[in-house]
Amino acid sequence: MNLTDLENEAKAYYDKLWSNPKRIHKIIEEIPSWHFGFYEKGINNSNEAKINMMDYVGRLLELDDESFMKILDAGSGVGTTSLYLAKKYSNCIFHGITISHNESIIAGILQKKSKIRNVQFQQGSYMKTSYKNNYFDRIFALESVIYSPNKKEFVKEMYRILKPNGKLVILDIFPKKYQFNPLSIKIDSYLYQRKNLDRNLKNYYIDINKFKKFLTTEKFVEIKIHNLIKTGNIKKSILFISIILSSYALLITKLKTINKKRPFKYKFILPFIFFVLILYKLLISINSNIYYSIEAIKK
Numbered sequence: 001m002n003l004t005d006l007e008n009e010a011k012a013y014y015d016k017l018w019s020n021p022k023r024i025h026k027i028i029e030e031i032p033s034w035h036f037g038f039y040e041k042g043i044n045n046s047n048e049a050k051i052n053m054m055d056y057v058g059r060l061l062e063l064d065d066e067s068f069m070k071i072l073d074a075g076s077g078v079g080t081t082s083l084y085l086a087k088k089y090s091n092c093i094f095h096g097i098t099i100s101h102n103e104s105i106i107a108g109i110l111q112k113k114s115k116i117r118n119v120q121f122q123q124g125s126y127m128k129t130s131y132k133n134n135y136f137d138r139i140f141a142l143e144s145v146i147y148s149p150n151k152k153e154f155v156k157e158m159y160r161i162l163k164p165n166g167k168l169v170i171l172d173i174f175p176k177k178y179q180f181n182p183l184s185i186k187i188d189s190y191l192y193q194r195k196n197l198d199r200n201l202k203n204y205y206i207d208i209n210k211f212k213k214f215l216t217t218e219k220f221v222e223i224k225i226h227n228l229i230k231t232g233n234i235k236k237s238i239l240f241i242s243i244i245l246s247s248y249a250l251l252i253t254k255l256k257t258i259n260k261k262r263p264f265k266y267k268f269i270l271p272f273i274f275f276v277l278i279l280y281k282l283l284i285s286i287n288s289n290i291y292y293s294i295e296a297i298k299k
């Protein structure tokens, strides 16, 4: 795989995240899937919301018992969404592609365990796939496009491998312009250990209008965009919790290495500075409704 710096950073991040065997056990035992969940009337807790999100993806893809389709899960993680949908829509064939080696291995283990045959997983980048032109009837990307180092190129690749009249479905965060100010970007780069972000900024942080432009330039039609935080389907509190948890997890690893080299007094000053920075990140997120669903048809 020939990856860009930013793709390598996403790969390293997810390989590290899924290198812990305890987490693998947890996913099999307790957590149905790894995304924000989709809240509607009658949904009472986060596990129900996660299952509902996978059902919602199925609805957006317009799948039913009669569907015989080839479907790509772009950025498939540990494969739970594809496995769920493959079981539900057993006439469809699902392909999951993820940049992380560890995720693709776990997805394979989960597939073997579940004995679901109409799905296959591979390690690779959705930026440059080996699929033939016009191959898929449907493509979905659930909370994975945000990592694309160049959203314009991502849209191009999805257009290439989608069949005419095929449908692309994306659910993700598209930050607002004021969120990508220099300080916020520095915090992000530090937390997620992205050394290469500054130079590639133009293609990395894209607001929803710019992304829509890429879709229209590529001749996608019937584009529908919904702000799922405004509709209440995605809970902002979950967005905040995820910022806090991921910041906490990454800082713990960072602090361990920093604190080894520093005198005692810095052990308190550094966590305090980090705390203030995370608070700042939360504050600039507070007024932003930034989670969208996108549907688009290839002309």
Ligand SMILES: C[S@@+](CC[C@H](N)C(=O)[O-])C[C@H]1O[C@@H](n2cnc3c(N)ncnc32)[C@H](O)[C@@H]1O
Pocket (backbone or CB within 6 Å): 007, 010, 011, 014, 033, 034, 035, 074, 075, 076, 077, 078, 079, 080, 081, 097, 098, 099, 100, 103, 124, 125, 126, 127, 141, 142, 143, 144, 145, 147, 148
């Ligand atoms: C937040 S996770 C979402 C995983 C999955 N869609 C789900 O909902 O459980 C983001 C995923 O995007 C994947 N990813 C990031 N960059 C990628 C790339 N260039 N190509 C393929 N997958 C990528 C990561 O490996 C990770 O699995």
